[in-house]
Amino acid sequence: MNIVILGTGTVGYSIADLLCQREHSVTVVDIDPQRIQRINDQFDVRAIVGSASQSSVLFQAGINVADICLAVTGSDEVNIVAASMAKSMGARRSIARVYSPVFRDLSTFDYQRHFKIDRMLSLEHLTAMELARNIRDPGSVVVEQFARGGLQVQELIVGQEGKVTRMSIRDLRLAPNIRIGTIQRENRMWIAAADDVIQIGDRVTVFSRPEDMKSIKTLFKNVVTHQKSVIIGGGGETGLQLARTLEREGYRVLIVDIDEDRCQFLASHLETTKIINCDVMLRENLEEERVGTADVFVACTGDDEDNLILGVEAVDVGAKQVMAIISRPDYENVVHKLGIDVAVSQRKVMARQILAYLTTGAVVSRAKLPGGLINVIEVEVVENSPATKSNLAEMDLPDRCLVVAVIQQDIVRVPGGNDRLHTGDIVIMLVEEDVVEASLARITVPAATP
Numbered sequence: 001m002n003i004v005i006l007g008t009g010t011v012g013y014s015i016a017d018l019l020c021q022r023e024h025s026v027t028v029v030d031i032d033p034q035r036i037q038r039i040n041d042q043f044d045v046r047a048i049v050g051s052a053s054q055s056s057v058l059f060q061a062g063i064n065v066a067d068i069c070l071a072v073t074g075s076d077e078v079n080i081v082a083a084s085m086a087k088s089m090g091a092r093r094s095i096a097r098v099y100s101p102v103f104r105d106l107s108t109f110d111y112q113r114h115f116k117i118d119r120m121l122s123l124e125h126l127t128a129m130e131l132a133r134n135i136r137d138p139g140s141v142v143v144e145q146f147a148r149g150g151l152q153v154q155e156l157i158v159g160q161e162g163k164v165t166r167m168s169i170r171d172l173r174l175a176p177n178i179r180i181g182t183i184q185r186e187n188r189m190w191i192a193a194a195d196d197v198i199q200i201g202d203r204v205t206v207f208s209r210p211e212d213m214k215s216i217k218t219l220f221k222n223v224v225t226h227q228k229s230v231i232i233g234g235g236g237e238t239g240l241q242l243a244r245t246l247e248r249e250g251y252r253v254l255i256v257d258i259d260e261d262r263c264q265f266l267a268s269h270l271e272t273t274k275i276i277n278c279d280v281m282l283r284e285n286l287e288e289e290r291v292g293t294a295d296v297f298v299a300c301t302g303d304d305e306d307n308l309i310l311g312v313e314a315v316d317v318g319a320k321q322v323m324a325i326i327s328r329p330d331y332e333n334v335v336h337k338l339g340i341d342v343a344v345s346q347r348k349v350m351a352r353q354i355l356a357y358l359t360t361g362a363v364v365s366r367a368k369l370p371g372g373l374i375n376v377i378e379v380e381v382v383e384n385s386p387a388t389k390s391n392l393a394e395m396d397l398p399d400r401c402l403v404v405a406v407i408q409q410d411i412v413r414v415p416g417g418n419d420r421l422h423t424g425d426i427v428i429m430l431v432e433e434d435v436v437e438a439s440l441a442r443i444t445v446p447a448a449t450p
Contacts, residue, residue, distance in 0.1 A: 001025065001358060004066045004091070006052035006082050007073030008035045010327065011097060011123065014347045015070060015354055016043055024358075027061045030073075052082040055089070064090035068357060072097040084115035093357060093364070095119045099237065118364070119357070126349045128241035131323060134342045135230060135246065135296050152209065153181070156216075158202045170194035176416035178216055179404050181205040181430055182374065189371050191402050191430050207404040207414055227252050231294045231319075233280040233310050234301035235259070235266045238325065242298065243273045256280040256289060281306060283313055292318030299324035299340075304331055308338060315339040362444040364426060373433055377440070381425045384446040393417035400432035401439040 001024050005012050008030040019026050020043045027046040030036050040047040050057035052073055063069060069086035071079035076098045083096035098104065098120050103111045112120050136155070158164065164172060169180055169192055180192040184203040198204060206216050228251050232239045235257030243253045243266075253273040257263050263277040278285045280301070291297055297319035299307035304327050311324040315338070323342040326332055335343040356367040364378040381387050387395060392403060392415055406415045407426040421427065421443070431439045 001067040001360075002062065002065055003027070004029065004058075004061050004063055004069045004086070006030075006069065006071045006079070006086075008032075008039050009072070009074055010347075011072045011350060012070075013039060014351065015072065016045055018351050018354070020044055027066075029057060029061050051078075053078050053085070055085060058082070058085060058089055066091040067360075068092065069094045070097075070354065071095065076100050076103055080111060080115055080117065080120075083117045087116050087118070093118045095121060095354075095357060097121050097123060099124065101125075101237070101241075121350070121353060122237075122241075123346055123350055124237040125241045126353055127238050127325060127344055127346050128245060130344050130349050131238075131242050131298060131300075131325075132245045134323060134344070135228075135251075135298075136249075152207075154206050154208075154216075156204050156206060158198055158200055158204060161200065164198045165200060166197075168195050168197050174216070177209055177414045179207040179402070179414045181207050181402060181404050182369070189369065189374065191374060191400050191432060193399065209412070209414065228295040229293070230254070230296045230298065231256065231289065231291055232298045232300050233314075234299070235262050235275070236300065236302055239298075239300040240266060240269065242300065243270055247272045254289065254294075256285070281310060283317070286313055286317050294319050296321045296323065298322075301325075304328050308335070308340075311335075311340040312338050363440065369430075375431045375433060375436055376428070377431055377436070378426055378428050379440060379443050381421045381423055381427060382444050382446060383423045385423075385443055386445075387421040387427075387443045388423060391418050391420045395442055397442055398431075398435035398438050400435050402430045404428055404430060 003019055003024050003026050005016055005026060005028045008028050012028065016026055016028055016039060027048065028039055029048045029050055029052050031051050033049050036047045036049050039045060048057065048061055052071060063086045069083060069091040071083040073079055079096040079098060080103065083094040087094040094117050096117050099122065102108060104120055104122060182189055182205040183192050183196060183198065185199065208216060230246055230251050230253050232243060232253065232255045235255045239255055243255055246253050247270060254276060255266055255273055256276045256278060258279045260277050263275045267275045276289060291314050297314040299310040301307055301310065307324040307326065308331065311322050314322045322340050323344065324335065324340050325346060326335060326343045327346050329347060332343055332345060356365045359366050362380040362382050364380060366375055366377045368375055403415060405428040406413055406421065408422065427443060429439065
């Protein structure tokens with residue numbers, strides 16, 4: 001694939017390394033000649049010195065024939081402008097990295113739609129979601145990014161006998177805007193079918209609009225466990241996003257940060273999380289805040305060395321599970337030797353996300369759920385495809401393919417059997433590996449004309 005990377009800082013450099021290893025055709029652009037010289041010396045790339053937000057530079061980079069443009073400079077505004085220009089100049093897909101949460105907040109303004117960018121990715125948010133996954137369960141389904149927040153995905157563990165354990169999914173007659181996606185029983189996960197009967201102990205993935213999730217939780221009588229406590233050392237953007245996610249799921253969350261102004265900001269943007277203003281790097285503060293009694297401690301400062309030291313101290317004072325964010329790849333091999341249970345690499349988190357977008361044709365993204373047998377695919381409905389000729393119930397999709405959401409003109413919904421897809425709709429579906437091609441053909445291949 002032809003890939004243009006705008007910006008060769010830490011993120012751009014690691015992405016170029018990854019893509020070159022996979023033998024893609026890579027062009028990099030950066031305004032700093034020294035960075036360009038460095039990346040040109042180390043990788044098989046085409047390197048251009050210039051501003052990512054100038055059309056002449058983008059044209060020189062071959063943006064008009066690019067499969068993907070990745071705007072990952074250190075400036076949110078430059079990334080948004082550059083990704084928007086790239087899309088207009090002919091790039092098939094354009095992705096912009098943003099730091100400030102305002103650019104992803106649809107309640108104020110839809111920057112992504114306005115600038116016609118395919119995706120806005122926050123490395124800090126992605127890292128927080130990876131940490132949350134490990135806090136829940138390393139095998140849990142990570143789909144918080146689905147449909148730009150318009151679709152909520154919740155894992156429920158069935159803890160009691162009830163309606164859902166006595167009849168098939170078909171006979172439950174769930175509301176049309178609620179979809180049971182996957183069922184995990186012991187070590188096996190599969191896509192839910194209408195005839196499946198859920199059992200006590202099953203881990204069930206449910207898709208719905210956020211406002212409809214409470215009703216399904218009541219129906220499933222979710223297993224009750226003790227309320228886990230999580231202490232986050234560092235209240236930067238990743239810490240904020242992690243706390244926001246965990247408090248929605250009922251965790252007891254405490255953030256410790258040395259910056260008083262930042263603590264006031266956190267307090268005004270979180271609901272139940274407790275904020276402590278002190279130096280988390282001092283052992284006496286860890287002991288005073290009872291880190292040793294925490295179920296999980298997360299070293300979440302902006303510095304790798306501080307995170308390593310903090311993680312070691314948390315282990316020493318008795319935290320049950322310790323996690324740390326690590327950016328430098330040469331530190332990843334020593335983390336477990338220090339007693340830290342989980343190290344989340346921002347570089348690897350971004351790499352997995354980028355790889356999901358290395359798709360062709362109408363497929364927007366493709367990733368795998370834990371276990372590797374089930375794909376999560378976003379695909380655009382092409383003109384005159386079989387999908388537009390009948391409603392979903394009559395589409396003749398393979399049995400192990402489930403449409404969990406549809407985005408029509410930026411409106412996200414869980415479709416019912418009587419709904420019909422239209423050209424340009426984005427379909428989000430769960431598909432088992434051996435029926436992927438047959439499933440995509442129903443959406444991405446025009447129907448034969450008589």
